[in-house]
Amino acid sequence: MSNRIFITGIGTGVGKTLTSACVTEALCADYWKPVQTGLEEGTDTETIRSLLSNTTSVCHKEVYCLREPASPHLAARMEQVQIEVAPILQQATVIQPADRPLVIEGAGGLMVPLNEEVFTLDFILQLQANVIIVAQNYLGSINHAMLTARVLQQQKAPVLGWIFSGEYHSNEDDIVRWSGYPKLGRIPQVQQVDKAFVKQTAEQLKGIISAAGYPH
Template sequence: MTPADFPERIFVTGTDTGIGKTLVSSLLLRTLGYRYLKPIQSGIEEETDTTLVQRLSGLGAEHFWAESYCTRTPCSPHLSARIDGIEISLEQILADIEQISGPLIVEGAGGLLVPLNNQEFMLDLIRALNYPVILIARSELGTINHTLLSLQALRHAGLEVFGVVLNGPPTPENAEAIELFGATRVLAQIPLLPDLTAASLQQCALDYFGGGCR
């Protein structure tokens, strides 16, 4: 797969939290040179996902858009916002995204059914944007069930699945099952990277997504 094969706007989501969405977003930014937005950042005591992606991708500040919501506590967006005394508005996020021109990667928080507020879920944001989706999943035991359930939810919402990326030790059998039963393609199987730096990300981009920024 080469950079020319990717759509101009992509939503990166996952089967869970801590699944590698930010790593894959960094790889895609490094490959495609798009802009990047993480609308909701839950937990800001350490490095945010936006600053991590900027550091790993090696791209300038002009490629990165400020989060619509940054909350202090690393938990579900609806709860983290409640702790901070605010409510996440889907309309506000969509209005912010409307201000961004050109190719864009939007990274979600958690999985598809994490609540944003008392009425809406991450899946509602993805459906409102209607961008092709890249689903990030673990490579190991349990991934088939979690990945197929997430694919089913995306398709039930009428969304296009561009493909799946598996993170972790290579498991060809799991990848084959996901492609067969999920009627999708596994875009890459990315092993654990012991040294997570801009240089190692550049090599990974070359290995799995066909090169550096176009």
């Protein structure tokens, strides 16, 4: 089993970064967001670093940092930068810990383009990473969730399961049943997200994710 976990979402703003923090904390894993866009709002790496309590996890530096809050290929085009996948894959090998997982956070969903030819889905397959899908309930979310599940199934990508964020809705039980992917947990909506919340949520996730073969 690959010791890489790729956090993807059914769309933008569904809770990937908070989920990444909780999974990283649960497994004392390393964290990496190879391509960061929207620099004016700060980086997800900085956010993750501020939310972790354990002293084992390392938050690794991005390979590409782009100012525009847009898809990587568009942000790169606006800055006249070419995102190359080869150096990202090479860096993944360099930073991969020997004894714990590497949690990799993507930008948006599976069909977000990294450059003119490579989509996030292609990148996941090249990384040989196990996938956790983050979903949230909103109008249209069933369609987005099932399209995400279907394309992962078609590509035979290894999927650990779903993590749901926000308020509970019965839709998530339907999505689990229809997709055949298990529910790993949920991250509730709270007023304040801090280290204590991430640590508490991580404790709830630890056993379930570890059951998939991950050390902690």
